[in-house]
Amino acid sequence: MAPLQAASSLNWALIGVVLVVSVIVGKAIYNVFLHPLRSYPGPFLWKLFPLARWIRFSHGDLPFYMRELHTKYGPVVRIAPNELAFCHPQAWKDIYGHRSGGAPELPKYEYFYRAVDNIPRGILNAHRDEHAALRRQLSHGFSERSMQLQEPIIGSYVDLLVRRLQEQCQGGAVGLNMREWLNWTTFDVIGDLAFGSSFDCLEKSDYHPWVKLVANSVQQTAAMHVLAGMGLRPLIRALLKMTRLAITDNQKLVAAKLQQRIELGVERPDFLEAFIKKKEAGEMGFWQIAANAMILIVAGSETTATLLSGALFLLTTNPDKLEKLTQEVRSSFNNDDEITLSSVSRLSYMLACLNESLRMYPPVPTGMPRQSPKGGCFILGKFVPEDTVVAVWQYSVNHNPNFWTEPDSFAPERFMGDPKFKNDQLDAMQPFSVGPRNCIGRNMAYAEMRLILARIIYNFDMVIADDSRDWVKIQKAYTLWKKPALNIHMKPVVR
Template sequence: MAPLQASNTINLIYISGVLLVFYIIGASFYNVFLHPLRSYPGPLLWKMSRFARPLRLVRGDLPLYMRKLHDKYGPVVRIGPNELAFSDPQAWKDIYGHRHNGEQELPKYDGFYRAVDNIPRGIINAFREEHGFLRRQLSHGFSDRSMQLQEPIIGSYVDLLVRRMQEQCKDAATALNMREWLNWTTFDIIGDLGFGSSFGCLEDTEYHPWVKTVTNSVQQTSFLNALSTIGLKPLVRISLRVLKMAVTDQQRRVRAKLQQRIESGVERPDFIEGLIKQKEAGQLSFMQIATNASTLIVAGSETTATLLSGAMYLLTSHPDKLQKLAEEVRSSFKNDDEITLTSVGKLSYMLACLNESFRRYPPVPTGMPRQSPKGGAFILGKFVPEGTVVAVWQYAVNHDPNFWTEPYTFAPERFLGDAKYKDDKLDAMQPFGVGPRNCIGRNLAYAEMRLILARIIYNFDLELDESSRGWLENQKVYNLWDKPGLNIKVTPVVR
């Protein structure tokens, strides 16, 4: 019996293999020649299966490669059997904007926002009604009035940043890893605004364990997202079990800081206050608040630090632009006390520098995918069938020569009406998104970035260290940038 059983097993494996090959061939033929998206251009292998695109994601160059695909295939590229990428200002409105005349909003694509099904829903991936509820509770914390009340909190950490930098460089030029200093500052600020206390990064001049976990998880998260994309969610769950100790420790830290914030019983002008009141009213659970607090802290710190790092690299790589900005800042204020969240709003060249940094180095360079709703939708005037995954890829549209003059040139002047850049389509760049789910923290982020950059430039002369030449050009990028150290020579300004 044993030889017969072995023979049957071999035959079964052979038949299964043949059937699998026929299935792959049949599915590939359907995807290329019969699929509803067959008329859209794109790389053949990407049209055939879901396996080609994740390989680029794991390699760390997918958002950059998307620019090449748009150069070759045009404003709409089919990047998967059921996925389209867009590079056009109107696509922002068609995909993410407010819908009219009873049209359905394009929902977020769960395959991206929830790599595994048991991840709790928060402000980022909540369904429409829950999202609206959460946004209303959070909105007061991001209002103009709250920002004015938050100024002493934010300002105290920027003061500490300047003091710590002065201690490091004293009277001589010293190369500092500004990636670290900016990360420490933004995490301390957002930690205080979210949990009522900082992570102590600037105080200790080192990473808090929870912050270090977040900053070191860029590549791992991208890998898990790639597994989910090709239909291997069981492997994602296994990977998460392997990482369970780290995840559990992170959740424990979040819960402990949140519990401390709630038990303080103090009303503060932060963005968590509205959620706490809803817990007291029985509308939100403790875990729902913890999920949203954790999301907002990561979103409000990592992206801000990334943009500031990019701005400092681009400015120090273009000394003439840095000099012009330094002249604006130092001629506008007589001392540090005059540099506030409000007063930095008058620095027009600084705003142009930040906007150009957003364009050249978007903190979220990838596409934020939505899904065509029931009945389909029209995008760029063409019907997109129901269930199709669609997105505008930020790095690609930010460097599209159809919308930008000299797209790889760092030119803040394009945001100041310079005649050379009069044909630029400024609305092609949307770093905070558009529509009902745009970033709620836009105003806070701009004010915080202006304040931090203004205080640094007012107090220090900056020069890019030779060790960080090519910092941006040589970076890997997954769903977020995998930033190496950014070494900048810092010299105190003598007054």
């Protein structure tokens, strides 16, 4: 009987293998020849299964490769069985903007914005009605009046940054890792504006544990997106319970910092004041506030520091542009006290340099995915079936020669009406997105970036270190950049 039982087991195993192979082959045939997206161009293997797309994403070079795909296939590329990537100015409006007839905007793709599904929703991943309510509460902290009240807070940390850099350079020109100094500054600022106290990064010239966690979580968050996109959310929950991931430690530090802010018991012109009042009125829970605070920390610090790092790299590798900006800054002010959040708004070339840095080195180089609504929708004039994942990929659209003259050249003049760049489509670049879910902190980000960059340029001459000349080329890009050291020789200006 034993041989018969073994043969029977083998037969069942073979039947199982045949069934699995049949399902896989059948799914592949459906995805290529019968799927509603079959008419959209894209790499053959990527149409078969989503695994090919996720493997490329995990390598950290998908935003760069996406540029090649758009060059080959055009403004719309099918990058997974159920996902389309867009590269066109109109796609920003069609995907992220207000829709005609009062129809709601395209919903956010759940598996991207909420890879970890057992924590409260924040403003980044809340549903439409909840998002509108959260945005109303946060808008007070980003109002013009609040920014005026926040200016002494922001200015104090920029003062400290300049002092600490000058201390480092007492012997003359010194090579400094400016990625660190910019990270420390923006985290200290957002710490105070969100929680009533800084992280003391500038004071100690070192990373607060939380800042390190945010940096370390970039790749971990990318892995979470891969697992969630493959339908493996239960595995994510298990990993968070079984291992010490930076994401878990991040939540604990947010909770501790938030509790300190609540215990201050005083009214402040910061971002969480309205939320805390809601909590006191019993309309908002502690962990819901914590979820929003975590988003504010990353969105209000990491992205700002990333853009400033990119701006310093691009300026120091284009000395003629740096010289022109230096002339504008140093001829506009007589001393540091004159450089304020309001006065820096007059620096037109400064704004052009920041915009060109946003184009060439967007802090979020990937696509921020939405999902086509029930009944489908039209994007770029072509029907997209319901539940299709869609996004504009920022790095690709920002470097597309169809929309930009000399897209790989750092040319702030393109944002100042230079005739050479008259055919540039400036609306192709939307670093703060568009529509009802655009970035609420846009004005704050521009003001903070201008102030920090103006104070650095007013007080220091800069030369890029040889070991950082390929700074962008060696980076990995997930949802955010994984940035190496940015070494720049800083020499204090003698007045």
